[in-house]
Amino acid sequence: PEPVPLRLERALGGRSPRTVALGPMAAGELHQLVHARFGRWLPGPVLRRVHVASGGNPFFALEMSRSLIRRGMPASTEALPVPATIGELVRDRLEPLSPRAREALLVVSAAPRAPVALVAAAVGGDGQVVEGLAEAEDAGVLAQVGGGLDFTHPLLASVVYSQVPPAKRRRLHRSIAAALADAGGGASGAKARAWHLGLGAEGPDAGVADALEAAAASARSAAAPEGAAGLAELARRLTPPGRDRDRMRRTLGLAQYLFEAGDTTGARSELEALVDGLAPGPDRARVLVRLAIVRYWAESQPAGAACAQQAV
Secondary structure (H helix, E strand, O other), X not given: OOOOHHHHHHHOOOOOOOOOOOOOOOHHHHHHHHHHHXXXXXXXXXXXXXXXXXXXXXXXXXXXXXXXXXXXXXXXXXXXXXXXXXXXXXXXXXXXOOHHHHHHHHHHHHOOOEOHHXXXXXXXXXXXHHHHHHHHHHOOOEEEEOOEEEEOOHHHHHHXXXXXXXXXXXXXXXXXXXXXXXXXXXXXXXXXXXXXXXXXXXXXXXXXXXXXXXXXXHHHHOOOXXXXXXXXXXHHHOOOXXXXXXXXXXXXXXXXXXXXXXXXXXXXXXXXXXHHOOOOOHHHHHHHHHHHHHHHXXXXXXXXXXXXXXXX
């Protein structure tokens, strides 16, 4: 029903044009596009993050992939790079919002689909936060999704989150973890709280690492190996020095979760690094067996086929 732009009907000699609405590209299609453009297969979990963050927009996905290939693949706890060309477009959308609205946006960028009560609790229960959320909704930046709040486009969240200084980001995650503890939420709430505690940690912390390891096992049991890998990676990072057995166990778990999530390259890299530091004995033998399984599976697939299958 919309008018044809640019008066194109004149150039068509009076014939009625047919308009085709293009939706977002599927993850597998984006994977093929990135490979065709750059000659590289992104690891499955990384590609899925790019697909979600770009909203399936091929221009956004290619720009983000270009930055990733140049800088190196990010850890699951790191924000995806937002190239300046995209960031400027998104910042123009956020510029008119008031400080109270932007404060609320920080929480939603760190905790997607957070209920209004959780957002308010994470910033100290300030009543103005609710007004800020309403302002962001009226501006088309936030929307109600499944009982919580989320950005109307994933890139808005990526830009907001990437602009938060590291120290403030850690404080933000600790505030969200405290709000989650007060709210309860069962097993899913415990996993979310462990994740935010890990992202808010100032350094190695045995208690937080234990909670993250347990949350990773729970995520795997819930058929979410990609989430389990992120939790396990954070658990290993926060393992205090001198706890070599804990570090080895968590690295084995991380490699297993990466493998199950489709990132055979990441799983192989973790196991190879682990086996290099082990003396001959039962531990080294166990790691070598797992490494052999990962290598056999990866090398038995045609080039690129496994990557494309994982992306789909």
